[in-house]
Amino acid sequence: MKNLELNKIDLATLINISRWNLSLTNADDVKTYLAFIRGKKDISDYFQNFIGCADKTTATESSTKLKNALHSYCSENGYDNAKTKEKERKVYEYCQYCSKNKKEIQLSHISTIIDDENPNSFAEYASNEKFSVSEIIKYDSKTLRTLKFVEYQSEDLSIRLNKQMIGKTAKIDKIKKILTFTNISDELIAQFDK
Template sequence: MAKKFEKIGENLEVKNIVIHQLLKDAGNRLVNPKAADNLLTIGEKEKTFLGNLDKSYHKKSSPIYGIFAEENPKFRDCLIDYINGDCQFYDFSINVMNHYKIVLENTVAATGGYMIICEYRNIITSNDLLLILMINNKEGFVIDEKSLTLDNIKNLDLSKVDVACLINLTEWVNIENNLPSERKTYLSFVKGMKEVSYYFMSFIDVDNKNTSTESTKRLITAIEAYADIEQWDRNTKINKKNKVFTYCHDCIDNKKEILLSTISSILNPDNPEHFQDFATEEAYRVSEIISGDKVRMKFLKTITYSDKEFKIEFDTKLILDNTIVLDGSGNKLTIKNISPILRDKIKELSNKNA
């Protein structure tokens, strides 16, 4: 029987935590770094802190998934040095802080804050993890600004964090060495008070820098274009889009990766790679691993309503592009760009009743 964990964080083996500070205001390039003197001493406060963060992180519904790219491998190189034992965790954290300092200096719009780096192991899954998060601490709690230690940790969750990145070190090693793995990615990003910024993803050097909203929008655009090329009739199109929606929705709910290859086989089971090749072209640039936006995914659905007097059916994308607009009172539905045939039929009836 699996061990039951009663306390928050009891399922985690906390190895290292460190807090550094990088002060920067949006609109300038000046960054003032302040490195911690040493790692935090791991006690109950630190275990509870990380337990709350880990729990909150895995509750987020729309993470961005990815792997390391080859554009700016500085962070990955620092991590490799640490994993290989070429440096201690504290030295690794200093190298990471200095790397992020350069990224901030090159990004005028970026803001600084506190960088918290945590290394731990999930006892249940046997996965080694590295969590990196930025927090602004404007409310003056969570972090003691002088000592760079944890202060008040009550009610801490990701709403008080700017952005966070979780690296599954175990999956990273497995994937890099072509060992059996349940996933194709080992990096994930979630937003707290801010959207996951391009510069933060560039700092980690993830291959997929699209937000979940942008990633989902590209997928839907590609599906619509593919349906036109394949000349699906309306029922076929609705059926296939509903299947894709169900698959994506289940992946998001169960914290699984949305795979373009699976969607491709759903849309064209006779030629399962056809849509994948189509969607990855320059015009659509859909990623192999899609970060799903649960709200945006609803645009794959079709809205149908009928009563005794009329029936209406339309794709939800028409709401997205403002072809169909519901007014502020919620009692008036406007349909734009109607076909000439429909327009003429309505005019004809209107003239007869004049």
């Protein structure tokens, strides 16, 4: 089968057979071997309980696992700050595209985005027991937005900036606790005159 028409199914389950076999021998170590693929209809908890699904990872947990695996992978593979930010931006944009177009976010596709010369490398790294990233990732916008943006909000200040700006038009002095913006637009300058 080449194409699965998700809009015609209520629920599909992706089973990682290797991880399932491991779960039979090391039940405490391996817990994630099922990933649910949704069609356009809602999944009922009844069906998940019926097939014995006890571990239901939330979108926040799924997205956090992906984010943590991505940061660790970039660090362990010696990616500099600029390359890491670029990979994070591309992964975020792919995830956002999938969410907007109601498509599944696939770890295998993300793995290709991160390293097109070794397209399975990140998928193998992220799916190991340390991170337990499923092949199908659930989208949590708040969590994944941090791959592309730095966000902060307090009672007096709200800020959101693209990580690509850091070191260029947004500079931070961590010791003096000073954040400086350069090349700001005339529109922003006009806001201070009001």
